[in-house]
Amino acid sequence: MLKKLNLKLLGVAAGLSCLAPVAAMAQDAVPALDKGDTAWMLVSSLLVLMMTLPGLALFYGGLVRKDNVLATLMQTLAVACIVSLVWPIIGYSLVFTDGTGWAGGLSKVFMKGVTVDSLTGTIPETVFMLFQMKFAIITCAIILGSVADRIKFSAVLVFSVLWTILVYCPIAHWVWGPGGFLGGVGIPDYAGFMGYGAALDFAGGTVVHISSGVAGLVAALVLGKSVQVNQASSNNLILSVLGASLLWIGWFGFNAGSTLSANALSGSAFLVTNTAAATAGIAWVLLEWMVKGKPSVVGALSGFVAGLVAITPGAGFVDFGASIVFGIAASIFCFFAVAFLKEKLGYDDSLDAFGLHGIGGIVGALLTGVYATTTVNAYPGLLEGNSNQLIAQVLAVGVTVAYSAVGTFVILTVLKYTIGIRVDEHTERSGLDIALHGEKVHVYN
Numbered sequence: 001m002l003k004k005l006n007l008k009l010l011g012v013a014a015g016l017s018c019l020a021p022v023a024a025m026a027q028d029a030v031p032a033l034d035k036g037d038t039a040w041m042l043v044s045s046l047l048v049l050m051m052t053l054p055g056l057a058l059f060y061g062g063l064v065r066k067d068n069v070l071a072t073l074m075q076t077l078a079v080a081c082i083v084s085l086v087w088p089i090i091g092y093s094l095v096f097t098d099g100t101g102w103a104g105g106l107s108k109v110f111m112k113g114v115t116v117d118s119l120t121g122t123i124p125e126t127v128f129m130l131f132q133m134k135f136a137i138i139t140c141a142i143i144l145g146s147v148a149d150r151i152k153f154s155a156v157l158v159f160s161v162l163w164t165i166l167v168y169c170p171i172a173h174w175v176w177g178p179g180g181f182l183g184g185v186g187i188p189d190y191a192g193f194m195g196y197g198a199a200l201d202f203a204g205g206t207v208v209h210i211s212s213g214v215a216g217l218v219a220a221l222v223l224g225k226s227v228q229v230n231q232a233s234s235n236n237l238i239l240s241v242l243g244a245s246l247l248w249i250g251w252f253g254f255n256a257g258s259t260l261s262a263n264a265l266s267g268s269a270f271l272v273t274n275t276a277a278a279t280a281g282i283a284w285v286l287l288e289w290m291v292k293g294k295p296s297v298v299g300a301l302s303g304f305v306a307g308l309v310a311i312t313p314g315a316g317f318v319d320f321g322a323s324i325v326f327g328i329a330a331s332i333f334c335f336f337a338v339a340f341l342k343e344k345l346g347y348d349d350s351l352d353a354f355g356l357h358g359i360g361g362i363v364g365a366l367l368t369g370v371y372a373t374t375t376v377n378a379y380p381g382l383l384e385g386n387s388n389q390l391i392a393q394v395l396a397v398g399v400t401v402a403y404s405a406v407g408t409f410v411i412l413t414v415l416k417y418t419i420g421i422r423v424d425e426h427t428e429r430s431g432l433d434i435a436l437h438g439e440k441v442h443v444y445n
Helices: 002-028 035-063 066-096 125-146 153-176 205-223 237-259 264-292 297-314 320-345 353-371 387-416 425-430 432-437
Strands: none
Touching: 035 066, 035 125, 035 237, 066 125, 066 153, 066 432, 125 153, 125 205, 125 353, 153 205, 153 387, 153 432, 205 297, 205 353, 205 387, 237 264, 237 297, 264 297, 264 320, 297 320, 297 353, 320 353, 353 387, 425 432
């Protein structure tokens, strides 16, 4: 027996001696800057910013009345400027530093401790910060589509600051931040919220689209219906086509860039993003053709945007075949939300922020729990026998919807009884451009 024990000890010692160089190498293998990854993330950051400026600005600007075009563009410009300051001052720290499962800390307020040499993985931390900033910008800008034709510009300025800090940052931390209770980033073997595992959100299904879509719905309800809700509003669909096309292009930075490196997974995310958008665009056109008799340009744009929204949470977790399902499901649910649910429930979501982003985000988040596959990433979904993943997705959707709705309602209610949030009826009827900004678009025949 003693001889066997000695042999075992010798074997263990020999094994450890073989592992010693490997362990030493592991200790020495500190993250190093990768120029290829850095270049890709710089490009991705630019692509995501392009989604807002000029993408979303033109998309929204072409859909509103001609007397509100400049005001709508100005809202998007203002959000981009405001969040570009709020994010490095406090937002980044609230999301991406250690704190609790519910909120990050303040250790990087005003970018404290972030130097030229600071790295996040293989890219500069400044680049990572900028990439995430662009997400925060477009999330806040999406909300305004629900009330673009009737919100005061002063309210836009204050709302953007408060909503980014109090609503967006907590949700982003829960899903993507260190120790976040929904995503469990940086927590080995995390049991997940209520024990069902970490929720999956590759590029912002819950963080960006559900939060902004629900906030848009709440804003539409708090401000009330437009005085011209039944009038045709689109002033220039050429602008909207250009803007939506830039959204599609920029979305590759949004989704494929969320790998934070130039690798095989970014190629897969690129593929499924394009497929879902194309599928949803075709499906929406066919639905509209059957239901309304004619396929419209606005319908085609709405369709592929819905597909882009839906694939966002699953872009790094699902395969090509699943992306077709995402596109079809997004077009069906978003079409009926825009065409029937809005009228049935009587809310005035001017540019369908809730119908496209809220509903599309929910569809995508839930389908991610079904179609996530280990052939793409390390997370199996319902079809691979992991029913807990779908439950985790349902819980994440529920928490995001509830928090965004309550947080947005509180912010808007406070603003309503302090600085006011809606323009007067005369201004709304005559148009926001002249009344709020002293300018208007001149149309020459």
